[in-house]
Amino acid sequence: MTKPRTINQNPDLRYFGNLLGQVIKEQGGESLFNQIEQIRSAAIRRHRGIVDSTELSSRLADLDLNDMFSFAHAFLLFSMLANLADDRQGDALDPDANMASALKDIKAKGVSQQAIIDMIDKACIVPVLTAHPTEVRRKSMLDHYNRIAGLMRLKDAGQTVTEDGLPIEDALIQQITILWQTRPLMLQKLTVADEIETALSFLRETFLPVLPQIYAEWEKLLGSSIPSFIRPGNWIGGDRDGNPNVNADTIMLSLKRSSETVLTDYLNRLDKLLSNLSVSTDMVSVSDDILRLADKSGDDAAIRADEPYRRALNGIYDRLAATYRQIAGRNPSRPALRSAEAYKRPQELLADLKTLAEGLGKLAEGSFKALIRSVETFGFHLATLDLRQNSQVHERVVNELLRTATVEADYLSLSEEDRVKLLRRELSQPRTLFVPRADYSEETRSELDIIQAAARAHEIFGPESITTYLISNGESISDILEVYLLLKEAGLYQGGAKPKAAIEAAPLFETVADLENAPKVMEEWFKLPEAQAIAKAHGVQEVMVGYSDSNKDGGYLTSVWGLYKACLALVPIFEKAGVPIQFFHGRGGSVGRGGGSNFNAILSQPAGAVKGRIRYTEQGEVVAAKYGTHESAIAHLDEAVAATLITSLEAPTIVEPEFSRYRKALDQISDSAFQAYRQLVYGTKGFRKFFSEFTPLPEIALLKIGSRPPSRKKSDRIEDLRAIPWVFSWSQVRVMLPGWFGFGQALYDFEDTELLQEMASRWPFFRTTIRNMEQVMARSDMTIAKHYLALVEDQTNGEAIYDSIADGWNKGCEGLLKATQQNWLLERFPAVDNSVQMRRPYLEPLNYLQVELLKKWRGGDTNPHILESIQLTINAIATALRNSG
Numbered sequence: 001m002t003k004p005r006t007i008n009q010n011p012d013l014r015y016f017g018n019l020l021g022q023v024i025k026e027q028g029g030e031s032l033f034n035q036i037e038q039i040r041s042a043a044i045r046r047h048r049g050i051v052d053s054t055e056l057s058s059r060l061a062d063l064d065l066n067d068m069f070s071f072a073h074a075f076l077l078f079s080m081l082a083n084l085a086d087d088r089q090g091d092a093l094d095p096d097a098n099m100a101s102a103l104k105d106i107k108a109k110g111v112s113q114q115a116i117i118d119m120i121d122k123a124c125i126v127p128v129l130t131a132h133p134t135e136v137r138r139k140s141m142l143d144h145y146n147r148i149a150g151l152m153r154l155k156d157a158g159q160t161v162t163e164d165g166l167p168i169e170d171a172l173i174q175q176i177t178i179l180w181q182t183r184p185l186m187l188q189k190l191t192v193a194d195e196i197e198t199a200l201s202f203l204r205e206t207f208l209p210v211l212p213q214i215y216a217e218w219e220k221l222l223g224s225s226i227p228s229f230i231r232p233g234n235w236i237g238g239d240r241d242g243n244p245n246v247n248a249d250t251i252m253l254s255l256k257r258s259s260e261t262v263l264t265d266y267l268n269r270l271d272k273l274l275s276n277l278s279v280s281t282d283m284v285s286v287s288d289d290i291l292r293l294a295d296k297s298g299d300d301a302a303i304r305a306d307e308p309y310r311r312a313l314n315g316i317y318d319r320l321a322a323t324y325r326q327i328a329g330r331n332p333s334r335p336a337l338r339s340a341e342a343y344k345r346p347q348e349l350l351a352d353l354k355t356l357a358e359g360l361g362k363l364a365e366g367s368f369k370a371l372i373r374s375v376e377t378f379g380f381h382l383a384t385l386d387l388r389q390n391s392q393v394h395e396r397v398v399n400e401l402l403r404t405a406t407v408e409a410d411y412l413s414l415s416e417e418d419r420v421k422l423l424r425r426e427l428s429q430p431r432t433l434f435v436p437r438a439d440y441s442e443e444t445r446s447e448l449d450i451i452q453a454a455a456r457a458h459e460i461f462g463p464e465s466i467t468t469y470l471i472s473n474g475e476s477i478s479d480i481l482e483v484y485l486l487l488k489e490a491g492l493y494q495g496g497a498k499p500k501a502a503i504e505a506a507p508l509f510e511t512v513a514d515l516e517n518a519p520k521v522m523e524e525w526f527k528l529p530e531a532q533a534i535a536k537a538h539g540v541q542e543v544m545v546g547y548s549d550s551n552k553d554g555g556y557l558t559s560v561w562g563l564y565k566a567c568l569a570l571v572p573i574f575e576k577a578g579v580p581i582q583f584f585h586g587r588g589g590s591v592g593r594g595g596g597s598n599f600n601a602i603l604s605q606p607a608g609a610v611k612g613r614i615r616y617t618e619q620g621e622v623v624a625a626k627y628g629t630h631e632s633a634i635a636h637l638d639e640a641v642a643a644t645l646i647t648s649l650e651a652p653t654i655v656e657p658e659f660s661r662y663r664k665a666l667d668q669i670s671d672s673a674f675q676a677y678r679q680l681v682y683g684t685k686g687f688r689k690f691f692s693e694f695t696p697l698p699e700i701a702l703l704k705i706g707s708r709p710p711s712r713k714k715s716d717r718i719e720d721l722r723a724i725p726w727v728f729s730w731s732q733v734r735v736m737l738p739g740w741f742g743f744g745q746a747l748y749d750f751e752d753t754e755l756l757q758e759m760a761s762r763w764p765f766f767r768t769t770i771r772n773m774e775q776v777m778a779r780s781d782m783t784i785a786k787h788y789l790a791l792v793e794d795q796t797n798g799e800a801i802y803d804s805i806a807d808g809w810n811k812g813c814e815g816l817l818k819a820t821q822q823n824w825l826l827e828r829f830p831a832v833d834n835s836v837q838m839r840r841p842y843l844e845p846l847n848y849l850q851v852e853l854l855k856k857w858r859g860g861d862t863n864p865h866i867l868e869s870i871q872l873t874i875n876a877i878a879t880a881l882r883n884s885g
Contacts, residue, residue, distance in 0.1 A: 012085035012152075013838065019169075020077055023176045028070055035059075035067060036074050043841040053787075053848070060849050068849060069869045075846050076876035077179055079839070080137075080145055083625075083882060086835050087632060088152065094639070097599040099221055102642035111649045113222075119648055120226050123612035124540075124582065125640055128233035128386065129202065131195035132588065132619040132724055136705055136875045138186055139198050142624050144179045148172060149629050185871055189704040192237055192250045196257055199236045199623075203382055204261050206627045207232050211377055212370035214634050218641070228376040230641060233615060234258070234383040240450070241388050241472045242722070247446055248453035251385065255461050256327060258382035262374075263324045266349075267332050269371050270317045277309040279363070290359040293352060298338040309356060316352050319343050323380065327460065345462055346379040381465040387454060387503070388470040389447070391479040397447045398482045400440060401433040401489075402426075416476055423481035427488060427530065428495040448489060455490035458502060466503055470544055470584075474507025475514055477525050484534075499530040500537050506584065510546030512554040515562040518543070519569040526577035535579040540613065543570060544584040547594025548723030555677030556591065557743035560769055561670045568606040575608070584615040589622040589883040590727050591739040596772035598636065602643035604765040607652040610644055620724075625882060654763050662759050666766065669746045677742035680804060681718060686797045688718055693792045694802075695729035696854060699870050732877055734784045734847060735805060739776030744812015747819055756819045774816055778825040778836050779881060782806045784847045791854055843880050846873050 025033040042056045063071060096105075106116065155168045162171050211230065219226055237254025240246035279286075286308050294308035297315025304310050318340035324332045326342050343349045353372050357364040399411040408414070408422060426433070434448065457465045469483050483505035487493040492502040509518040522543065525531045535541040545566060550559040567583060574581040587594035587601070594601075602614065618626060626636040654662065681687060692698065718726070730737045750756055759766045785802070792798030813825065826833035850873040857866045 010082075010085045010089060010835070010838065012088055013082055016081035016085060017078065019173055019176055020074070020081060022173060023180050024074055027177065027180050028074075032067065032070055035063065036071055039071065039845050040841065043845050046844065047841040053783075053844075056845060057787075057848050060845060061852055063849075065863065065865050065869065068853065069865065069872060072846060072849060072869060072872040072876050073180070073184060075842055076184060076872065076879055077176070078842055079876055079880035080141070080179075081148070081176075082835075082839060082842070083879070084145060084149055084152070087149075087629075089831065094597065094599055097597075097639035097642060098635070099218055099638050099642045099645075102646050103221060106645060106649050109650055113224075115649060116645065117222065117224055117226070119612045119645065120222075120229055123229040123644065123648075124615075125230040125613075125644055126233045126384070126615040127230075127637070127640065128235060128584075128615055128617045129199045129383070129623055130235040130239065130617050130619045131190075131192075131199070132617075135620040135624060136703065136878045137621075137624070138182075138184065139201065140182055141179065141184060142628060144175055144182065146628055148175050148179075151175065184875060185868065186704040192243075192245050193253060195236045196250070196254050199234060199383075200257055200261050202623055202627045203232060203234075203258070204265065206630060206633045207383075208262070208265050208374065208378065210630050210633045210637070212373040213630075214637055215373050215377075216370070228373065229612075230637060231377055232383040234385050235388065235617070236385075238385045238466070239388040241390050248449035251387075251450060251453045251457065251466075254385055255381065255457050255465050258385075259380055259461055260324070260328045262378045262382035263320065263327065263380065264332060266371065266375065267317065267320055267324065267334070269367065269374075270313060270320065271334060273368060273371070274310055274313045274317065276367075277313065277360075277363075278307055279309045279360075280306045281308060282306050287359050289355050293355055298340065309360070312352070312356055314338075315340065316349070320349060327380075343380075346375050350375050379462060379464050381461045384464060384468075385457075385466050386468050386470055387450065387466060388472060388508075390472040391474055391482070393443065393447065394471070394479065394482040394486065396441075397444045398423075398485055400444045401485075404435050404438045404440065405433040407433065416478055419478040420481060423478060423485055424528070424530070426485055427481065427493065427499070430495070432489050433485075434489055447486065451486050451490040451492065454487075454503060455492055458492070463502060468542060468584075469503050469505050471505060471507045472510065473514065474509060474521070475517065476521060477528070480505045480507055480525060480531075484530075495530070499533045501534050504534065504538050504542060506542035506544055508544040508546055508584075508586065509566060510544075510549040510586070512550050512558060512562050515545065515550060515566040518545075518566045519573055522570055523573045526573065526579065532577065532579070535577070540580045540582045541574065542582045542584055542615070544586055546586040548586065548588055548727075551593060551738050552718070552721075552723050552726050554674050555681075555742040556739055556773065557673040557746065557769065558670050558677070560594070561666055564604075564606060564765055567609045571606065571608040580611065580613065581609070582613040582615065583609055584617075586617050588617075588619050588724070588727070589625075590731065590736075591772040591776045591883075593619075593723055593727055593738075595622070595883050596768070596775065599639040599643045600764070600768040600771065602640065603647050604768040605647055606765075610647045612644060612648045614644055616640075621878070621883065658762075661755070662763055662766070665750070665752065665755055665759065669743075669750055672746035672749060673742035675742075676745050676808070680741065680801075680808075684801060684804070686794060687801060688716065689794075690792060690798055690801050691718070691729070692716065694788050694798065695733050696850065696870065696874060697725060697729040699854070699857070699867070700725050700728055700732070700874060702867065703871055703874065728878070731881055732850070732874060733788045734779075734781040734843075735809075736776045736780045737805065740773045740780075740812050741805065741808050743773055744777070744815055745808050747815030748811035750815070753818055757821055760819045770816065770819060773812075774820070774825055775832070777809070777813060777816065778833070780809065781840070781844075781847075782809050784844055787848060787851050790851060791858065839880055843877065846876050846880070849873055850877070 021033065024036060039056065039059050042059055046053055046056050103116065151162070151168055151172050154162065159168065161167055166174070215226070215228070234254065237246060237250040290308050290312060293315065294311035297311045298318065299311040299314040314337070318336040318338050320343060321332050321336035322340050322342035350372065353375065357368055357372060360368060395412060402408040402411045407426065411419065411422070414422065454466050469487070471479050471483055474480065484493045484501060487501060487503055494500055507521065509515050545563045547559055547563065550562055554562070570581060585594065589595045598616070602610065625632070627633045727738050747756065760770050761767070789795070789798050789802055816825070817823070820828065822828060826836065850870065853866055853870045853873065857870060
């Protein structure tokens with residue numbers, strides 16, 4: 001007998017709903033509150049099947065424009081509070097996705113403590129923050145969210161009043177009121193400088209305090225000291241692929257602001273240590289090393305003559321303040337009392353701190369060792385900045401450099417073989433190609449300025465500040481060599497018998513064709529002696545794999561399966577070359593862009609593809625979701641490390657002959673999914689126009705949520721559209737096509753049900769892939785999506801395309817349930833199912849309202865409040881869905 005489906009309301013959700021209702025009544029009036037309640041009740045009745053959607057649609061249509069905005073605003077705030085209620089339950093995280101469980105599991109399978117420590121010694125785990133424009137909420141809204149979360153933690157701890165003496169519930173109402181009174185939409189398009197500051201807020205408020213804390217916990221679990229193997233990365237200010245606003249100035253701004261941020265943190269912590277460490281030589285003996293450090297400090301105040309630790313810390317503070325002054329061009333908020341020599345590198349600061357820690361013994365536990373851990377982790381740069389540019393730009397710049405230097409008149413016309421010969425010859429030459437007074441194009445000058453900025457960054461902030469140059473559309477060996485030729489212009493590459501590069505070039509394989517070609521490219525690359533030398537000097541060669549473009553190119557399954565096979569094929573190539581591989585996964589927030597559980601994603605990697613090393617992007621709304629609070633950050637960093645250790649140390653669960661059998665089946669399913677996806681998206685007449693009219697794509701392009709343009713070229717072709725607005729638009733209309741179309745029908749059509757079920761239960765990769773698709777399909781709603789057909793000009797063609805999509809969804813749902821042996825989507829995940837079902841009545845009215853507003857706007861009503869209300873519905877729907885881009 002099938003277990004009935006039950007829905008239980010999260011108690012926090014009811015509590016937040018009551019508080020928000022009080023605020024709406026007080027701020028918007030009884031009439032607005034009643035309207036919202038009537039619409040909410042109608043949505044719940046519709047969701048329960050008591051009435052159809054007519055009542056709901058008519059109530060929304062009756063709202064005047066001001067009330068439409070207020071309604072969307074109210075549901076936006078409710079969605080934010082619902083997200084907090086979910087986060088507090090911790091339902092999104094696997095209870096076994098943590099280091100404690102992982103270590104227990106690994107040791108139970110026979111892995112020794114020493115093997116675990118050895119793996120951690122060579123590990124490198126890097127979450128990389130990017131500015132991909134999928135976060136629709138203003139930073140101010142996120143800050144208020146975090147304050148409400150903080151107040152709820154006080155409430156959980158049994159406190160009844162805040163530090164200011166305000167009752168907790170009054171403080172919550174106050175914060176929700178401020179949230180209501182805060183403008184939800186951005187008035188101006190974000191600049192790169194704005195994006196840099198937003199990323200810095202997460203690095204400053206979360207990563208800086210959390211990482212030392214979590215390292216201390218890991219050391220307790222392991223009973224051993226461990227190196228700083230998890231560090232933050234950053235793209236913001238260095239990722240210029242398709243973003244003309246990123247240049248040499250933004251690179252230096254990003255690194256300068258990062259350095260100022262981390263040095264300010266160190267100075268503040270030193271100041272606190274100064275007030276605490278009043279250890280006197282009258283009370284305890286002190287080593288000669290500490291006395292020498294104290295005497296070097298220049299602090300000769302008689303009152304501290306017997307306090308060597310304070311004197312030494314004063315000297316350290318003065319030197320670090322001098323470092324800050326060199327980088328920032330101004331004094332820190334508490335200037336140094338004495339003139340001192342600046343620290344040139346963080347290793348010098350570490351040496352002084354470790355000398356003091358050794359003398360302090362157990363007194364160094366806690367804040368002192370946390371500072372040491374921070375310096376080891378963040379250096380003077382805080383987060384390593386990646387450079388990224390498209391290979392086609394490099395081709396044009398190299399062509400102009402070679403032509404101007406009269407080396408080669410038309411590099412672009414050369415074959416790949418001839419390009420490689422020419423580039424290798426030039427890399428072996430000590431001279432550069434730049435001609436000082438030549439009339440270069442603006443593009444070439446900008447790219448050369450960026451390379452020079454990278455060289456300056458190494459001098460000012462240290463070599464850890466920029467370590468990797470990513471090559472978008474890396475299709476060939478020449479694409480990699482071109483980057484080294486550019487780096488050579490600034491002295492960042494040196495040829496000769498032992499070539500070396502201060503920055504490593506890493507190809508990004510992102511289309512279906514690129515992924516298929518990746519093993520051949522890297523196999524040929526390692527045949528070059530300079531490639532081997534550079535990789536071995538760095539200790540690793542990085543390869544980036546991208547989910548977004550491969551998904552838009554071939555659909556969800558073909559994308560993730562193509563990435564898996566590429567990684568699988570690359571492992572033996574790297575092993576043969578004797579070079580450790582480091583994969584960098586370009587994952588977005590939505591499943592259509594590689595999103596989903598980070599824990600499961602790492603566990604599902606091919607054997608040998610991790611080995612303790614992995615980098616992955618954290619984009620848009622995911623950054624706030626994962627790193628908005630200390631608790632969430634700790635949980636997500638913990639699960640990343642746990643998954644990395646498990647997949648690196650445990651034997652693969654699927655081996656031959658099962659793997660060959662599974663691979664053959666999935667190749668068949670992927671081919672079927674690819675054909676269905678390509679036929680719909682690229683082979684259906686009028687699909688491009690349908691997509692633009694059916695979804696709010698044009699209105700999303702007007703959102704001021706990022707510094708990048710929505711399309712790579714001035715074209716309406718889907719091929720040229722960025723993956724983010726492609727995915728974002730489908731999620732708004734509740735279709736979420738990039739996360740399931742093609743794959744679902746392929747599952748439905750696959751005849752060997754027993755094999756499908758075996759793969760879904762035993763194979764981590766397939767299990768994760770299906771689980772991610774299930775999450776997407778559960779959040780989609782084809783009934784709601786049908787309302788958007790009213791926006792399509794060609795109704796006959798629009799209905800035909802919609803019917804194809806809806807038929808694919810129905811078959812996909814049936815196929816997925818067949819594979820997972822469930823009665824409904826998310827039956828195996830009741831907490832997630834509960835959250836999804838509870839949100840449906842609050843999402844549906846937003847979609848209906850969006851359709852009404854889009855009709856007005858596209859019908860020629862140019863009232864700016866209509867566009868503002870449309871953008872607010874986009875904001876609210878994205879907030880409720882959480883991973884819409």
